[in-house]
Amino acid sequence: MMKVMKVDAIRNGTVIDHIPAGRVQRVLAILEPRETDVVMMGMNFSSKAMQKKDIIKIEGRELSQQEVNSIALIAPAAKVSIIRDFTVTSKSKVEIPEHIEGLLSCPNPKCISNAEPMVTRFKLIDVNGPELGCHYCERVFTADEMSHI
């Protein structure tokens, strides 16, 4: 049987699969595509594991570790595939790092990191949630409460 693709295959680039349904735009915001980037977005695809999922394909781009870390916070179950010449050359699960520096801002308005010109630092407290603790004000937040710098 011929494989039916709902979204065109890409020659070179990255596919981010298993994004929780409804979060594709937040992932896209992290990727900040340039005007010339070709991006395909899929929403509410059916999925065995997640029932519904979103998916992104971005042509001609391989993600930095920093970008993968950011995606992990929004889509902890996402799978990142690198495509070269229509073939998947590597497939990996995203993983939230133990320490996250300079990527997120602290939601606590009374945290020093929102007042001084400094690099924010968070520690992974619980992968479920996920919950992150601010190294400075010591408060714990879920990733959903936090915004990217």
Added chain:
Amino acid sequence: MKNLISMRDLNAEKILELVALAESLEKDPSQIDLARRVMAAMFYEASTRTRMSFESAMKRLGGEVIAMVGTSGTSVEKGETLADTAKVMARYSDIIVMRHPLEGAARYVSEQVNVPVVNAGDGANQHPTQSLLDLYTIKKAQGTLEGLKLALVGDLKYGRTVHSLAYALAPFSPEFYFVSPRSLCMPAHILKDLTKRGVKFTEKKKIERIVDEIDIMYVTRIQRERFPDREEYEKVKNAYIITADLLQNARDNLKVLHPLPRVNEITTDVDSTKYAYYFDQAENGVYMRQAILATLLGVAK
């Protein structure tokens, strides 16, 4: 120990070491000589008690103090960053003691300077020298930190002191009563955390029935400004006033603690009972701060 920023950085062993040193310094302060050492007090907000107790501690050990109190007329008003101010203070002194309204300020400064930093309060976050002096006080009052029954009374929701004390005592198998109005009860995340650490506690709305069961009663002030609703405040404001009468059936060894200043939550007739221990507690602050200064300056024996 390079800095003292948060109780989270201290294990039970380090706490007991500081308590033992405070005890020994109370008996014989002459064992430590901080002559020609300078402590810089960087107080971005007013705090008479904490600052003066640190100054007293430093001076009684022979050291000197320079102080910045409030930001008016300082380089801070001209827009200097906290990091820059601290770096300059570090060139003038051997140790920095700082209070700042923003949370995490002391941790940040400790990463910017080469001298030890003591957190004397960073907003609603930590006030570790208060927690340590509370522990020293409890040890002195009861002879041990192990297996005590304590009631924490009053504003348990916003009270930084009681949060910190609950954590600090956690390794010593305490049994807590958390006594507060429902609207000011201990935050759920702290209760969850304490449960994880195997700490026993019971939440109570009234203090009367447990007075005869406890070794320590730690009272905090209920602040009117914490209540969105004036009526709600009026309902609870007198529920937690400790009087000599209330203490009639207390255990002989009960001690009443309060971080001070008190307003009306402990009536003055308690002062003359054997249970009153809050002024001793304030004095203990000096010995504990001496222990902290001596340890961080590397001169503790």
